Amino acid sequence: MGHKHIRRWDSGALAHAVTDPFGQGPLPWLRGSETYFDDTGQVVPWYVDPAPATGPDAAPRIPSPRSTGGPRSADDVRRQIKGFTSTGAVAPGEAVDFRITVDPPQEFSVDIYRIGHYDGEGAAKITTSPRLSGIVQPPPLAADRTVSCHHWWLSWRLQVPSYWNVGAYVAVLTTADGYRSHVPFTVRDNRPADFLVLLPDITWQAYNLYPEDGRTGASLYHAWDENGRLLGEADAATTVSFDRPYAGAGLPLHVGHAYDFIRWAERYGYDLAYADAGDLHAGHVQPTRYRGLVFPGHDEYWSTAMRRTVELARDSGTSLVFLSANTLYWQVELAPSPSGVPGRLLTCRKRRGPGRPALWREIDRAEQQLLGIQYAGRVPEPQPLIVRNAGHWLWEATGAHEGDGIDGLVAGEADRYFPRTPLPSHEERTLLAHSPYTDSRGARRHQETSLYRAPSGALVFASGTFAWSPALDRPGHVDPRVQRATANLLDRICKRD
Template sequence: MGTGVNRRWESGTLAHSVSDPFGQGPLPWLRSPDQYVADGGVPWYVSVDAPGQQPLTAPPPAPPVGTPANSDDVVQQIKGFASAGVHRPGGAVDFRVTVNPPREFGVDVYRIGHYGGDGARQMTSSPLIGGISQPAPLVVGRTVSCHHWWQSWRLQIPSHWRPGAYVAVLTTADNRHRSHVPFTVRDAASARPPELLLVLPDVTWQAYNLFPEDGRTGASLYHAWDDLGGLVGESEAAVTVSFDRPHAGAGLPLHVGHAYDFVRWAERYGYDLAYTTATDLHAGLVDPTRYRAMVFPGHDEYWSEPMRRAVEQARDAGTSLVFLSANTLYWRVELSAGPSGEPHRLLNCRKRQRVQPGGPAAGLHGSASALWRDAGEPEQLLLGVQYAGSVPVAAPMIARNTGHWLWAGTGLHEGDEVPGLVAGEADHYNPRVPLPRHAERILLAHSPYRDSAGRRRHQQTSLYRALSGAYVFAAGTFAWSPALDRPGHTDARIQRATANLLDHLCKEA
């Protein structure tokens, strides 16, 4: 593959990053002799002096010589993924890993959390494992799957481990290359339910996954490659993608940092969290009505009908909903079994493409696209606001109704600005779309910005109370979660407002 093709290959993840002003880049782990950073950058997950931290003034120390580089998707020096299953303390999680050329590798397992500002804690390390070069990914149409890879290592999850967001860091024994595998440890089935249920958006993560970013075979619901190694758009992208494959690039999903920002902040202040995934919601493996509130901490764009119905039923039973991003509940998807028969391993969404009727990607008969809006159920019916568009240049959020309890103690007054908080993508109230049934409703921000065509738009932050007594909060911007614990983006006023919200929901429930 020539140099020009390599450059196009490297543009794959960057093509998605235009919608995320908090692009991650290569991902380091812990401030220790083993850390690695890119171009002297700051580790994206590290809380330096939150709350209310200011942008860092001194560069971090340079990484030590010989620090592992991230594996790429062309050579695939080391790549892996976690196999299907619901992982709980006392259970196990299996990893399937390819190493090219074959050599030994190790696995270090971290749990995301505050941990004194480190951002994660190492939980265990594997012995050296004999790595093999797994078979090439299977490709059918635009769908790429590695379900046929051999199991490489089984992690027995100790019964004392806390539920949470975990990352397995794969490193070749020669310390030259590294990759990452995210997985979630759920609560024990018999455990007392915590107050808050955190939903990690694994369905949306897969929609963006372009693995392998090799200029030839990789595809997401957004992009694929033409015969010359050029990146093509949605009209030629996949309509079905598999969970049975690594994530592209460094091995962590695009937008994963948005969820981890909330995790670090919430655990710093002792919030009682349970952990689940969007796939669990779809499969009916979690009862949301057991919790006082459900928190959707990151970009959560792709929803199946069972996911939506579970959340609606929870709201109507009195469970509050907290959406800390924007462009939520936008595309309607189906989950189907993988080639080996394991359920919910294929994500199907035709976007605006034409596909054969009757297949899982076909969507509802007669719908112009796979948008929930075209299915007759716009997202505003659940969220109270809905997607307005992208925000090419970050704009200030303009606080409104600052006498409301959510803004108490923030110091914000009517019309005050929170710089840079409208970023990435934004939601607004559409007066032509029905609102959910509610007992009370308020808009807490009304912020002008310019879209990519230069047109004036408005972002809005919404809070309504359903007839059941449940609250539904929608931040309406990508930048809310990063404002909780992202170096250079943290804002003490948003931290306090979020604490006000969660405290109120837990007390009111």
């Protein structure tokens, strides 16, 4: 980047490194590459579009925005249109409250999409709001790096009809002059289903740097100094609020991991119910209604109540499917908003301040005691996943043989088995992959994929990599072996054998 300081937040695209997630087709916000900011403030792609390199040192291509035609993406500096829901997940028959700022003030509309396969489209438009009058809402309130917009006026109340399907939804906000932003939300109900998909909204919020304005925004990872430089974890927020938009285009970092699984699972007709991690925390989830709980995305931040509910689920025979890595890493607390709405403030002290450490493994409750493996570190470049125990039923009919490599499947972050850390009680346990990689310091490391059967009969699967869900249904990353192995796992859980 040279010596010149580039004000990257001017584009409002820092969290995603793409200004227009709609740049690749009809509904491509579900399809784009994902990036994150590493400790040095550099953009690092988790996944890179498989474009041909043009030279020996060609860098991986991060998709550039289309500048021609169609709506433009709103940003956090000019705040052309930005919004959030103040309600969390809702059931059919309930209402979703949207709080939206529009600058300059003008009419806007809201298109509601439901995520699913929909013949490869990835989502379907369910309804459109009437034309609404937009106002400039007051600036976000910031206290001790906690940014909140709980004082914004209600802009639109969406009454969810009783006949709507449960699922992951995205509201697409568009101004009359053609700026666009997004607001994800979940429609849930309590009916029994084979699987409950848990969307990791608590982890999404931990990474949310709104507003990306070079001044006030803060996440649990970053904040800004007075010169607009991005600061690291030591200077980040310890409490973040759900009462604010998501940064950039309004979709959370890593949201695609959950959508990849949902598109694939709905295509194959699995019986799914939906909830947020916030519902798990609040006690809204009754695990005995489901044969399995599926954690499809990066799910790093867990409260004590979340862990307790999931452990009780496993011990009562409900299976657990963890499709990402670095799960259950930080312990968090949730508290009411200033206006008294429960669960709207998320606190994680990391390693700062008085009190006990916030890593689960440092309070003698290591993740491995639930998952069977635990977080080992970042993977600088995607590596092959090396199949182990190929005779196991999980690999049946995949065509995978012992020692085969599945290209690019170990990516982002990796888990492994820690021999000195206690294992959960189990009847049987298998490591289904053992994949070497080199970390950023040049040290040799390895990733593992784990499956164990708890004494209750519940199966607990942990992929140990970020790239598992994208291999189910992300163009350029789909792998039929991973699709088949995942189907083998879900089918076995459905049959309870």
